[in-house]
Amino acid sequence: MKPTDTGNPEYFHQVINCQWSCPAHTPVPEYLRMVAAGRYDDAYMLNWQSNVFPGVLGRVCDRPCETACRRSRVENTEQKDPVAICRLKRVAADYKGSVEARMPKPAAKNGKRIACVGAGPASLTVARDLAVQGYQVIVFDGEKKAGGFMRSQIPKFRLPDQVLDEETGYITDLGVEFRAGERIDSLKALLTQGYDAIFVGSGAPRGRDLDVPGRQEAAKHIHLGIDWLASVSFGHVTKVGARVIVLGGGNTAMDCCRSALRMGGEDVKVIVRSGFEEMKASTWEKDDAQHEGISILNYMVPKSFTHDNGKLTGMVFEKVKAVYDDKGRRNLVPTGEADQLVECDEVLVAVGQENAFPWIERDIGLQFHEWDLPVVNQHTFQSSLPQVFFGGDAAFGPKNIITAVAHGHEAAVSIDRFCHSEDISIRPQPSVKLISQKMGIHEWSFDNVVSLDHRQPVPLAEFPVALKNIKIEVERGFTPQMAAKEAQRCLNCDMQTVFIASKCIECDACIDICPMDSLTLAQSGEEDELRERLKAPSLHRTQNLFVSESLKTGRVMVKDEDLCLHCSLCAERCPTGAWDMQKFMLNTTHAGPGCRNKCITQAEPA
Numbered sequence: 308m309k310p311t312d313t314g315n316p317e318y319f320h321q322v323i324n325c326q327w328s329c330p331a332h333t334p335v336p337e338y339l340r341m342v343a344a345g346r347y348d349d350a351y352m353l354n355w356q357s358n359v360f361p362g363v364l365g366r367v368c369d370r371p372c373e374t375a376c377r378r379s380r381v382e383n384t385e386q387k388d389p390v391a392i393c394r395l396k397r398v399a400a401d402y403k404g405s406v407e408a409r410m411p412k413p414a415a416k417n418g419k420r421i422a423c424v425g426a427g428p429a430s431l432t433v434a435r436d437l438a439v440q441g442y443q444v445i446v447f448d449g450e451k452k453a454g455g456f457m458r459s460q461i462p463k464f465r466l467p468d469q470v471l472d473e474e475t476g477y478i479t480d481l482g483v484e485f486r487a488g489e490r491i492d493s494l495k496a497l498l499t500q501g502y503d504a505i506f507v508g509s510g511a512p513r514g515r516d517l518d519v520p521g522r523q524e525a526a527k528h529i530h531l532g533i534d535w536l537a538s539v540s541f542g543h544v545t546k547v548g549a550r551v552i553v554l555g556g557g558n559t560a561m562d563c564c565r566s567a568l569r570m571g572g573e574d575v576k577v578i579v580r581s582g583f584e585e586m587k588a589s590t591w592e593k594d595d596a597q598h599e600g601i602s603i604l605n606y607m608v609p610k611s612f613t614h615d616n617g618k619l620t621g622m623v624f625e626k627v628k629a630v631y632d633d634k635g636r637r638n639l640v641p642t643g644e645a646d647q648l649v650e651c652d653e654v655l656v657a658v659g660q661e662n663a664f665p666w667i668e669r670d671i672g673l674q675f676h677e678w679d680l681p682v683v684n685q686h687t688f689q690s691s692l693p694q695v696f697f698g699g700d701a702a703f704g705p706k707n708i709i710t711a712v713a714h715g716h717e718a719a720v721s722i723d724r725f726c727h728s729e730d731i732s733i734r735p736q737p738s739v740k741l742i743s744q745k746m747g748i749h750e751w752s753f754d755n756v757v758s759l760d761h762r763q764p765v766p767l768a769e770f771p772v773a774l775k776n777i778k779i780e781v782e783r784g785f786t787p788q789m790a791a792k793e794a795q796r797c798l799n800c801d802m803q804t805v806f807i808a809s810k811c812i813e814c815d816a817c818i819d820i821c822p823m824d825s826l827t828l829a830q831s832g833e834e835d836e837l838r839e840r841l842k843a844p845s846l847h848r849t850q851n852l853f854v855s856e857s858l859k860t861g862r863v864m865v866k867d868e869d870l871c872l873h874c875s876l877c878a879e880r881c882p883t884g885a886w887d888m889q890k891f892m893l894n895t896t897h898a899g900p901g902c903r904n905k906c907i908t909q910a911e912p913a
Contacts, residue, residue, distance in 0.1 A: 308834050310856045310863075313805070316739040319891040321851060322868050323800045325392060328375035330713035332737075332895050333357040335372055335392055336801040340753065342395050343794035345787065350399035352409055355477075357895065358396075359432050359712050360457075362470045365397025366782070367461055369558075369589055369707040378798055380847060381823065381870060388762035390796045394782075398790040400470070413482035417441035419726045422502040424491045427455025428708045429699030430508030431478050432715025433722070436898040438481040440723065445502075446483055449490030453479065456510050456700075457708060459537040460559065462566050463778040494667045494695070504694050504722045507681075508715070511700035513663040517554060517656050521612030528619035529612065532563045532657030539566055539777070548652025549573045552622055554609060555657035556586030561593065563655040564601045569777040576649065577603045578622075580639065582629060595781075599774065608639065610646060612654070621650040660705045680704075687731045688718040696722060716897060723898035733904070735896040741889040744802060745878075751888055753802055754795070755875040763793040799873045803891050806864055808856040810885035817877035817886060818842070825870035826877065831863045841867055 311318060321327045325335040333354060341350035354361035376389030419442050423430035426448035434444045452458060453475040457466065479485050491497055497505060514531035516522070522529065528548070532555065538544040551572040553564040556579040567575050577596065579586055583605050586593060597603065607624040614620055624647045627639040662680050667673060674682040674691035681690050683697045690697055698714035700706060721731040744752045766783040767773065773781050785793060818826045824843035831837065831854065838845035838852065845852070850869035857863060878886040896902050 308831055308837060308852070308854045308863075311851070311853045313853075316737060316893070318851065319741070319803050320739070320893055322803060323891065324375040324377050324850075325372035325390075325800070326893065328371045329358075330371070330710045331357045331359075331716065332713075332893060333372070334801065334893065336797050336799050337892075338399065339390070339392070339395055339794040339797045340799070342398050343754075343791045345791070347399050347402040348404055348406055348409070351403040351406060354396055354399060355406075358709060359435060359478075359715075360428065360474045360708065361396050362400030362474050363457060363466060364709060365393060365395075365400050366470070367457075367466050368393050368396070368709055370591075371709070377800065377869065378796060381798070381872065384761075386761055391762055391765070391785075391793050394765055394785055395790055395794055398785050398787070401784050402787060402790075407477075407480075410477055411439045411481065414439055414441035416443055419443065419503045420445065420501065421722060422447065422497060422500070422505045424494075424497070424505065424507045425455055425509035425699075425701070426450070426453035426475075426485065427508050427510050427699055427711060428457060429701070429711040429715040429718070430455070430506060431475060432712045433506045433508070433698065433719045434483045435478045435481060436716060436719035437722065438478075438483050440899045442726075444483045446479075446485045447489045447491050448485070448487060451487050453485055453487075455508070456512075456533075459540050460533055460562070462536065462562050463540070464565070464569065464773070464781050465562070467778070467780050492666045494673070495671050498671065498692075498694075502694070503726050504696065506718055506722065507695065507697045507701050508699045508711070509664075509701045511660040511662045511705045513661045514656065515659040515661055517609060517658060519609050519611050521614055524617055525612045525614040525619040527617065528652065529654045529656065532559050532655045533660060535655055536562060536566065539570070544570075546571045550651045551575045551653050551655065552649060552651040553577045553655045553657060555579065555659070556581055556588055557657060557659070558588050558592050559660070560655075560657035561588045561596050563657050564596055565599060566777060567653075567655065568599055568601060569774055575601050576651075577601060578607050578609075578624065578649065579603065579605050580608045580627065582606060599770075604649075606639070606642075607647065613648065619652060619654065621648050622654065623648050660700075662701060662704060686717070686734065687721045688714060689721055689725075689731060693725070716895070719898040720896060720902045723902055727903055729904055735902045737896055738894045740892045740894075741803065741805065742892070744888045744890055749879050751802075751875055753799055753888075753890075755799070755802075755873070755888075756795075757798065757872050757874050758792075758795045760792055760796055762796070763789045801891050802873045802875070802888050804866065804871060804873065804875075804877060805887045805889045806853070806855055806866070807885050807887070808858060808864070810883045811855075811858055811864065812883055812885075813858055813860055813862070814882065816880045816882065820876045820880040822874065822876065823870040823872055825867045827865045827867075828858075828862050829865055830861070831857075837865065841865060843867065843870060845869070 338350040338353045370393045372392045373389040379387040379389040423446040514533040547570045551567040610623045626642045626644045698718045699711035724731045827842045847869040853866040855864040
């Protein structure tokens with residue numbers, strides 16, 4: 308292998324698995340240390356810079372950071388749990404003081420007007436990033452309050468209104484003009500109003516239906532999941548039948564079944580055509596539903612609705628099993644068992660969502676592809692109409708809030724460059740810093756003791772209370788004491804072990820002291836072969852190996868980044884200072900002067 312190019316900003320960034328995996332690249336270890344120290348205001352503002360909605364995402368994020376967390380891979384116990392990153396984000400939001408004075412102030416207007424269609428997370432991120440740069444941003448939404456699907460689709464027992472009101476308010480307070488109750492029904496008309504750019508963040512508002520026999524006859528008792536959730540959110544639906552079937556295995560289905568339970572459902576079942584492990588819902592969403600007594604039935608394919616003169620009585624399902632061909636592709640085939648009738652009073656269909664753009668005319672020069680969706684550049688988020696940009700679910704289909712936020716940041720950079728007549732395919736590189744944490748021979752500016760604590764469970768409201776009112780928040784959140792213990796489970800992956808080959812005397816002291824056997828002195832070779840010769844097996848091959856320049860004996864120092872605890876013992880033991888602990892800081896590029904040509908030192912076309 309060639310020596311690792313540690314000058315590439317992506318190398319050390321990828322070592323911080325949580326930050327690398329977060330679409331908005333939130334600096335997770337840094338804000339966890341702030342939480343552990345009780346610096347909640349600082350932790351909140353650090354989050355706000357990147358993910359925009361710390362209080363919201365601290366409750367309902369899909370948590371790609373936790374899936375990536377190395378804590379669950381290095382623990383030598385049966386209970387392998389990642390750090391509760393998401394819930395610690397909520398701690399910063401719950402315990403912060405007043406942060407209004409720390410929010411940026413609207414800049415003097417630069418004469419550019421930007422329209423945002425929809426008031427969801429992508430549009431609000433664009434608005435926030437551009438408003439502080441002097442743009443006049445106008446956000447249109449058909450509802451009375453901002454938030455988009457965060458408000459209409461996520462139940463109040465998971466995301467209270469006051470949390471969303473507060474965090475959308477921080478954005479509108481930046482001078483953003485929010486036109487509530489103004490639904491855009493013609494992009495052609497909007498294009499005539501003189502906006503310098505238009506951002507479409509209208510989400511994926513159409514639920515997929517299920518066309519099987521009996522659907523039309525029993526339509527009164529069958530509802531599309533996302534529409535039903537919106538009706539519940541706005542108080543249009545206040546009760547549900549005693550026996551409820553929820554069709555679908557995604558997060559929307561989990562919200563539907565848990566909402567139905569709180570609205571009078573006595574027997575609520577989720578029925579899915581796939582296996583339990585293949586359901587798209589997050590693991591914790593399924594766990595929460597089952598914890599509340601909801602049954603999940605798998606490998607059952609809907610065949611028909613049964614009814615009595617239009618009154619829904621049940622559904623008939625075919626039982627199937629998964630069969631895999633020689634290429635590993637799955638097929639669902641009938642088991643041969645008799646069809647199963649499941650009695651019910653109401654059915655909520657949550658089998659997927661789709662984009663819908665009936666308000667975009669097809670004669671305005673905006674190209675659509677074969678699925679009747681706009682053609683959008685995956686890097687710049689620009690459509691075939693140069694002044695029109697898309698982001699969030701409206702761009703590439705349903706994802707999640709944090710992905711929509713990331714889209715908003717990137718689209719704002721594109722819009723800013725577009726409005727300054729610069730090539731938007733040039734994407735500015737983030738700036739990075741590595742700063743030594745050494746404070747003495749054996750002292751560091753961070754707590755390097757590796758906690759042996761297990762993951763802290765989140766306190767919940769009592770069942771009789773939680774299931775009685777759909778607006779009562781189920782999770783109570785960590786106490787400050789619990790938060791401090793949980794935050795200290797973080798392995799400080801941003802504290803990088805930096806190796807200086809010219810100082811190494813190959814004494815093996817670092818190798819002897821490493822508690823994880825992550826270091827090896829060896830002859831170099833091809834990567835696959837070299838991984839086999841490491842002191843400890845390299846099990847997670849998507850994680851990088853660090854390979855040093857050639858040492859005096861011709862060998863190289865190899866470090867398996869997957870195993871490292873960032874405990875600093877190698878740097879403490881090294882007699883020559885060949886190892887150092889240096890904090891890696893990534894500053895992602897946002898809209899503003901820093902994203903423009905005169906400030907770009909390294910940039911590549913998208």
